[in-house]
Amino acid sequence: MNILPFGLPVGQKLLRYNLIYTLIAALTTLLCTSLVSTALMQQHMREECLIIARTLASNLSDSIITGDLRGVQNLALNATHDKRLLSVAVFNKEGAAIVAWDKGNLLNPDGMKTTELSTESLVSAQLTTITIRTPVKDSVDVRGYLYVEVSQAALYLHWVLLVLAGLPFALAGAACATYLLTRRQLLTLQPMADLAGVLEKSATLNDYSLRAPADRIRDFGSLHTHCNLMLARMESWESDQHAEARERREMENRISILENHDSLTKLPNRHYFHKLITNCVEEAINNDEMMALMFIDLDQFKTISDKLGYDVCDQVLIAMSERLMEVLRSTDTLCRVGADEFAVILPAVGSLDTVRQLAERLLQALRRPLIMNGSSLLITGSIGISCCPLHAHEQRLFLRNTDLALQAAKAAGRNTWRLYDPNSSLSEGDTTP
Numbered sequence: 001m002n003i004l005p006f007g008l009p010v011g012q013k014l015l016r017y018n019l020i021y022t023l024i025a026a027l028t029t030l031l032c033t034s035l036v037s038t039a040l041m042q043q044h045m046r047e048e049c050l051i052i053a054r055t056l057a058s059n060l061s062d063s064i065i066t067g068d069l070r071g072v073q074n075l076a077l078n079a080t081h082d083k084r085l086l087s088v089a090v091f092n093k094e095g096a097a098i099v100a101w102d103k104g105n106l107l108n109p110d111g112m113k114t115t116e117l118s119t120e121s122l123v124s125a126q127l128t129t130i131t132i133r134t135p136v137k138d139s140v141d142v143r144g145y146l147y148v149e150v151s152q153a154a155l156y157l158h159w160v161l162l163v164l165a166g167l168p169f170a171l172a173g174a175a176c177a178t179y180l181l182t183r184r185q186l187l188t189l190q191p192m193a194d195l196a197g198v199l200e201k202s203a204t205l206n207d208y209s210l211r212a213p214a215d216r217i218r219d220f221g222s223l224h225t226h227c228n229l230m231l232a233r234m235e236s237w238e239s240d241q242h243a244e245a246r247e248r249r250e251m252e253n254r255i256s257i258l259e260n261h262d263s264l265t266k267l268p269n270r271h272y273f274h275k276l277i278t279n280c281v282e283e284a285i286n287n288d289e290m291m292a293l294m295f296i297d298l299d300q301f302k303t304i305s306d307k308l309g310y311d312v313c314d315q316v317l318i319a320m321s322e323r324l325m326e327v328l329r330s331t332d333t334l335c336r337v338g339a340d341e342f343a344v345i346l347p348a349v350g351s352l353d354t355v356r357q358l359a360e361r362l363l364q365a366l367r368r369p370l371i372m373n374g375s376s377l378l379i380t381g382s383i384g385i386s387c388c389p390l391h392a393h394e395q396r397l398f399l400r401n402t403d404l405a406l407q408a409a410k411a412a413g414r415n416t417w418r419l420y421d422p423n424s425s426l427s428e429g430d431t432t433p
Contacts, residue, residue, distance in 0.1 A: 010186075010189070011182065011186055014182050014185050014186065015178065015182045018177075018178045018181045018182050018185075019174070019175075019178045022173075022174040022177045022178050022181070023171075023174045025174075026170040026171070026173055026174040026177075027170060029170070030163065030166045030167065030170045031163070033162075033166070034159055034162045034163050034166065035159075037158075037159075037162055038155060038158065038159045038162070041155055041158055042125070042152070042155055045084075045130065045150070045152070045154075045155060046123050046125065046130055049084070049123075049130055049132055049148065049150045050121060050123055050132055050134070052079070052082070052148070053121070053132040053134045053146060053148045054121065054134055056075065056076075056079050056088075056146060056148070057134050057135065057136045057137075057146045058136075059075050060072055060075055060076075060090060060136050060144065060146060061136050061137065061138050061143055061144075062138075063075065064090075064092065064098070064136055064143045064144045065138060065143055069098065069099075072090055072098055072099050073099050076088050076090055076099045076101055077101065079148075084150050084151055084154065085148060085149070085150055085151075086102070086129060086149040086150065086151050087100075087101060087102040087147075087148070087149040088100075088101045088146070088147070088148055088149075089101070089146070089147040090136070090144060090145070090146055090147075091144055091145040091146075091147070092143075092144045092145075093141075093142050093143055093144055093145070095145070098144065121133070121134040121135070122134070125152075127152075128151065128152050128153070129149050129150060129151060129152060130149070130150040130152060131147070131148070131149050131150075132146075132147070132148045132149075132150070133145065133146075133147050134146050134148075191212075191213070191224065192223075194212055194213050195212045195223070195224055195227055198210050198211065198212045198227075198231075199212075199227065202231060208231050208232075208234040208235035208238055209231075209235050210231065211228050211231060211232075212224045212227055212228055212231075259271060259272075260272035260275075262336040264314055264317060264318065264336075265317055265318055265321040265336050267321055267334055267335055267336045267342075268333060268334075268335040268336075269335065269336060269337070270335070270336075270337045270338070272335065273335040273337055273343055273345075276333060276335075276345060277293070277345060277395060277398075277399070278395055280345055280347055281388055281394075281395045281398060283347070284347065284348075284388050284389065285388070285389055285393060289347070289348050290348070290349055290350070290351075290387055290388070290389070290390060291345070291346060291347045291348065291349060291387065291388050292346040292349045292355045292385055292386070292387045292388075293343065293344070293345060293346070293385070293386055293387075293388070293398065293399070293402045294343065294344040294346070294359065294362075294383050294384065294385050294402070294417075295337075295341065295342075295343055295383070295384045295385075295402050295403060295405070295406040296324070296341065296342040296343070296344065296362065296366075296381050296382070296383050297338075297340060297341050297342075297381060297382050297383075297406060297410070298316075298317075298320065298340040298341075298366075298379060298380075298381050299379075299380045299381055299382055299410075299414040299415060300414075301313070301316075301339070301340035301379075302340075304316065304377075304379075308372070308377075312372055312373065315372060316370065316372065316377070316379060317336075317340070319370055320342075320366060320379060320381075321334065321336065321342070323365040323366060323368070324342065324344070324362060324365060324366075326365065327358070327361045327362050327365050328344060328346075328358075328362075329346070329358075331346075331347055331348070332344055332345065332346050332347075333345045344362075346358070349387070352387070352390075352419070355385060355387065355419070356419070359383050359385060359417040359419075360417070362381075362383060362417075363380075363381065363383065363415070363416070363417060366379055366380055366381040367379075367380055367415070380414060380415035381414075381415070382406060382409040382410045382414045382415065382416060382417070383406070383409055383416075383417035383418070384402050384403060384404070384405030384406025384407065384408065384409050384417070384418055384420070385402065385405050385417060385418065385419045385420065386398060386401040386402040386404075386405055386419070386420035387419075387420075391420050391422065401420045401422075402420065404420060405418045405419060405420040406418070408420075
């Protein structure tokens with residue numbers, strides 16, 4: 001199962017927070033446990049010391065009754081062998097001290113007197129000591145009083161050792177808990193990380209076809225389902241937009257084709273021709289190159305149309321356009337500018353010889369017999385030619401000179417070509433009828 005790496009910012013943040021809180025919890029638990037243990041130990045110590053004091057008081061009873069001072073001293077000194085005892089004092093029933101011992105030293109009891117007399121055992125605890133006051137009595141009456149002071153140093157030492165012994169375990173437990181808790185949290189957050197990765201990738205790549213993996217446990221409810229639904233809607237919207245844009249481009253292309261091309265021959269029409277000739281004239285003048293323009297008119301085409309009908313004439317126009325395209329160079333542009341009129345734009349012709357040779361080949365292509373409905377049909381054409389900037393620098397004059405050359409070709413008997421000649425009423429061209 002995938003899991004987020006600890007090195008991510010969210011992993012580092014969770015690890016840091018979990019470590020802080022588990023350390024606080026572990027140390028608090030250790031402190032509370034040690035305090036409870038110390039309190040229980042203190043209670044046990046108080047009960048144990050009370051038993052010791054009552055046992056000593058019971059032993060002192062006979063010596064006090066008989067007035068055996070040495071016996072009282074011996075019993076008190078024997079009790080001081082317990083290192084926990086800090087001081088022991090024995091008083092008679094009037095409150096005068098009989099024996100007093102403090103931290104290993106026997107004190108002079110003369111003048112010592114207590115006013116705290118009680119027939120019941122009393123235990124009081126201070127910060128560092130426990131004081132026990134118990135009566136010395138026999139079966140008849142109280143014969144004296146015993147005071148014992150016990151050190152609690154062992155109790156504090158026990159608390160310190162307990163804390164020091166438990167600290168490594170607390171730290172180790174906190175570290176293990178931090179790792180396991182962070183791992184569990186990152187594992188729980190993995191579906192959210194997958195979802196974030198999908199959304200980021202989708203936004204970066206603009207790819208709305210991506211989908212977040214299914215959250216089978218559904219830790220985050222229906223979040224993944226709704227995000228995938230959102231991505232699906234965005235993908236559908238994007239697809240609709242692309243389809244609409246594609247349809248718009250296709251429509252624009254169709255409109256452009258209809259505006260700039262002839263529906264019958266699929267050649268550029270007069271509208272496109274005028275736009276193209278403007279650019280070609282400017283380019284020829286700017287680059288100091290010679291370009292040529294040809295007007296081609298099919299001879300006696302109206303007579304053929306009246307004789308054979310429009311359907312046959314349409315087939316003839318298609319066939320003639322295909323023949324002309326076979327002869328022209330790849331850089332040349334053939335346009336249909338009228339019912340039976342074509343225009344050829346020839347950029348960068350280089351020399352007039354190239355234009356003459358191309359005109360001859362175009363005439364030969366038109367002259368080839370055309371089989372139509374089982375009959376051989378002979379079609380000829382007239383071609384008028386002018387060059388820019390040789391014959392004109394301005395587009396309007398350029399078109400007029402080409403048209404004059406076409407008229408000269410028709411005047412010469414058709415089935416020929418003429419190159420515009422400004423110095424002669426007859427333009428240069430093929431004189432073969």
